[in-house]
Amino acid sequence: MKAELLYEGKAKKVYCVHEDVNSLVLSYKHDATAFNGEKRDVFEGKGRYNNLISAAIFTYLSEQGVASHFKHVLNDTEQLVERTTIIPLEVVVRNIAAGSITRRLGIEEKTAFPSPLVEFYYKDDQLGDPLINDAHALLLTDVTSEEIEQIKQLSLLVNQKLQPFFAEVGLQLIDFKLEFGRNYSNAIVLSDEISPDTCRLWDIKTGAKMDKDVFREGLGDLVEVYEAILNRLEAVK
Numbered sequence: 217m218k219a220e221l222l223y224e225g226k227a228k229k230v231y232c233v234h235e236d237v238n239s240l241v242l243s244y245k246h247d248a249t250a251f252n253g254e255k256r257d258v259f260e261g262k263g264r265y266n267n268l269i270s271a272a273i274f275t276y277l278s279e280q281g282v283a284s285h286f287k288h289v290l291n292d293t294e295q296l297v298e299r300t301t302i303i304p305l306e307v308v309v310r311n312i313a314a315g316s317i318t319r320r321l322g323i324e325e326k327t328a329f330p331s332p333l334v335e336f337y338y339k340d341d342q343l344g345d346p347l348i349n350d351a352h353a354l355l356l357t358d359v360t361s362e363e364i365e366q367i368k369q370l371s372l373l374v375n376q377k378l379q380p381f382f383a384e385v386g387l388q389l390i391d392f393k394l395e396f397g398r399n400y401s402n403a404i405v406l407s408d409e410i411s412p413d414t415c416r417l418w419d420i421k422t423g424a425k426m427d428k429d430v431f432r433e434g435l436g437d438l439v440e441v442y443e444a445i446l447n448r449l450e451a452v453k
């Protein structure tokens with residue numbers, strides 16, 4: 217099924233598919249990066265956990281009526297997805313203050329926001345994925361004002377659906393990053409991945425961080441944490 221390599225990023229390789237121009241294979245790597253690639257390491261087994269966790273999340277969202285590029289799992293580290301043209305925006309939804317917003321705005325970590333915050337970042341590694349506003353998004357990408365509003369509402373819907381999804385397995389959804397793309401019919405759908413690499417998840421009982429911050433902050437064994445998340449998700453299937 218898998219044909220030539222189309223693109224390789226920090227966490228995944230993307231392959232074309234023989235005889236199906238509208239599909240791609242995402243191959244999850246065992247690499248972990250942080251701080252725009254300044255910190256990096258390889259954790260054997262990480263790719264499997266990100267692949268299967270992301271698949272579980274996309275499957276759940278599909279059941280909730282949220283469209284994505286995800287089709288099905290191929291093996292432990294690969295999944296088949298619909299080909300989309302990625303919109304160069306990273307959309308971050310924040311429920312609790314953590315990470316860059318605490319440093320940028322001086323907000324104390326663990327501060328709950330009255331309502332979720334939606335932020336746009338321009339996808340450009342050379343620029344360090346800068347925070348931008350709606351006017352910048354209109355200038356730098358091909359999205360329309362209506363599509364910006366659609367992306368915001370979709371992001372808030374995902375947040376609404378994922379909070380109880382994670383709460384059921386004892387995790388609090390602090391914040392997360394989404395990417396969107398246009399499929400062959402030009403519809404905007406969720407793309408990329410949703411995993412502990414792209415979500416901040418804290419254990420509801422202990423407050424322990426169970427996401428890539430374990431790697432960023434040197435808090436423990438990343439693979440053990442990701443394995444624990446997958447085990448919790450599989451236990452409630």
